[in-house]
Amino acid sequence: MTAKIRAFFAFWYDFIVGDDWRVALGVALGVAATGAIHTAIPAWWLLPLAVAVLLPFTLWRASRSH
Structure with missing residues (x-):
C-alpha cells in the first residue's frame, strides 16, 4: 500500500x-499573488x-544547458 501512495505523490x-x-x-507565487490582490x-x-x-527565463536556461 505504501508503494502505491509513494507512486501517487511521485507522479x-x-x-x-x-x-x-x-x-x-x-x-x-503568481497564483498566490493573484488570489491575494483579487479582493482589492x-x-x-x-x-x-x-x-x-x-517563459523566456525557462527558454534561456534550457538553451544555455545544451
Whole structure:
C-alpha cells in the first residue's frame, strides 16, 4: 500500500514541478499573488504576466544547458 501512495505523490511531484522547480515556484507565487490582490482590484492579468516573464527565463536556461 505504501508503494502505491509513494507512486501517487511521485507522479504529482513530477507533474507539477517537472524539470524546473523555479518555474513551479514562480507559477505558485503568481497564483498566490493573484488570489491575494483579487479582493482589492481585478487581478486576471497577473498570472499571464507571470507566465510571460517565466517563459523566456525557462527558454534561456534550457538553451544555455545544451
